[in-house]
Amino acid sequence: MTDILMTMATLPAADLARARAFWHDAFGLDPMDSRDGADFYVMAGTTVLVYETEFAGTAKNTALSLLTEHLDHDMTELRTHGVTFHDYDLPGLKTVDGVADLDEMRTAWFDDTEGNIIALSEPASAEMIERVRAIRSGAAPA
Numbered sequence: 001m002t003d004i005l006m007t008m009a010t011l012p013a014a015d016l017a018r019a020r021a022f023w024h025d026a027f028g029l030d031p032m033d034s035r036d037g038a039d040f041y042v043m044a045g046t047t048v049l050v051y052e053t054e055f056a057g058t059a060k061n062t063a064l065s066l067l068t069e070h071l072d073h074d075m076t077e078l079r080t081h082g083v084t085f086h087d088y089d090l091p092g093l094k095t096v097d098g099v100a101d102l103d104e105m106r107t108a109w110f111d112d113t114e115g116n117i118i119a120l121s122e123p124a125s126a127e128m129i130e131r132v133r134a135i136r137s138g139a140a141p142a
Contacts, residue, residue, distance in 0.1 A: 008046065008048060009049070010048075011050050012051060012055055012057070012116065013052050013053070013113075013114040014053070014054065014056040014057065014114055018114070019050050019112065020050075022114075025081045025082070026081045027041075029041050032047075037051060037052040038050065038052070044067075044136075056115060059116070060117070062117050062119045063118065064119070065118075065121060066119065066120050066121070067132055068121070069123075071106050071120060071121070075099075083110050084110060086098065086110060088109075098110075104123060104128050105121040106121065108120050
């Protein structure tokens, strides 16, 4: 499989125009390309395909994960665009003001307008940030 041209995340949308407005308002992104009921965005070097389907919002798992170095700032920014973060009180997972403190990450989850669950996480240490950067660059983490 040496001829792979691109890897992308794929998110369904029941209403592509509504999803497009969400991506523009929440992330400041407009599609890099649009065709045949699908929009292509690029976020931190990853292509995200948002396509129209009647099955949007049926998954109950995290569909997209975003890593940041500034979780609190980014949550505040997203909240100004109407994003509401989930609160959980489950065995092994409890959030406070939308944030779960996990072993190596602080994480918050929210839904896009199409019901897809998106995680926003901040690595808990400088070492973990460097590991993420190494993975992103294609280098094996130390």
